Amino acid sequence: MADHVPTILVPIDLHGINSTTLETVVRIAQLLDRGLLGLLLEDLRLQRVADLPFTTEITLSGARERSLLRDHLSMRHSQVGSNTRKLLHELTQRERVPLSFEDASGSRWHTVLERNGHQDIFFPARPRWHTPERERVKATHYIKRLGIVLADPALDSRLLDTAAILLRAGLAGDSYILCQHAPLPEQLQRLYHLGHQVRIQSHVACDALGIIALIQHSPYDLLLLTHDNVRNIPPDLLDAALEKSASQILVVG
Numbered sequence: 001m002a003d004h005v006p007t008i009l010v011p012i013d014l015h016g017i018n019s020t021t022l023e024t025v026v027r028i029a030q031l032l033d034r035g036l037l038g039l040l041l042e043d044l045r046l047q048r049v050a051d052l053p054f055t056t057e058i059t060l061s062g063a064r065e066r067s068l069l070r071d072h073l074s075m076r077h078s079q080v081g082s083n084t085r086k087l088l089h090e091l092t093q094r095e096r097v098p099l100s101f102e103d104a105s106g107s108r109w110h111t112v113l114e115r116n117g118h119q120d121i122f123f124p125a126r127p128r129w130h131t132p133e134r135e136r137v138k139a140t141h142y143i144k145r146l147g148i149v150l151a152d153p154a155l156d157s158r159l160l161d162t163a164a165i166l167l168r169a170g171l172a173g174d175s176y177i178l179c180q181h182a183p184l185p186e187q188l189q190r191l192y193h194l195g196h197q198v199r200i201q202s203h204v205a206c207d208a209l210g211i212i213a214l215i216q217h218s219p220y221d222l223l224l225l226t227h228d229n230v231r232n233i234p235p236d237l238l239d240a241a242l243e244k245s246a247s248q249i250l251v252v253g
Helices: 019-031 044-051 053-057 063-095 108-113 133-138 153-168 185-191 208-217 235-244
Strands: 007-012 035-042 099-105 120-123 143-150 172-179 198-201 222-226 248-252
Touching: 007 019, 007 063, 007 108, 019 035, 019 063, 019 153, 019 248, 035 063, 035 108, 063 099, 108 235, 143 153, 143 208, 153 172, 153 185, 153 222, 153 248, 185 198, 208 222, 208 235
Parallel strands: 007 035, 007 120, 035 099, 143 172, 143 222, 172 198, 222 248
Antiparallel strands: 120 248
């Protein structure tokens, strides 16, 4: 991918990303005129778990069994990466979205912070193993509830432009503005579309603790943030919040 092409960075680790979410991020990239950069992460925390004696002593013991567990994690990493690559290639070719991949090691947010630049970053929600069957059947790439965090007048316009593009394309439904102070009506004008509602929740804490709580307990299908929203939050806290979040997160550069 050419260096000058704006990209959305997508961390991909052992948990994988379901096909519906991949369709969503490819469609978002197409609408925003972005390329996709899949960051294939080998999670060092899981590798460290494989080296702990108690990991295998539940059923087995000895260094050979620990080696087998490391091999299992390595195979899982390879399988997830291969499957995700294949599906992303198919989806991006269909939508004509530039695609590239890189390998890295570490947790999702830590690894992203180590990179240069301010690419958009898409964090998929973690799989929920006990999702009722009726919810799985109804799942689509449609973003029913779009959360938009407005915290800096200098950057809010970028978030609103992004939201407006998703709405106009029919990818998103109702919008939920989360802010400390209510925005001006003219700022929100671009979000009003027939059949869609715009709800404003003011007096929302947009400091570090407020953002962490929002990510962790987000009720939205997609939550839009800026880099400034998360700039001063310790990476460990962000990683922990992302692990628990049921929401997709798009950090806009």
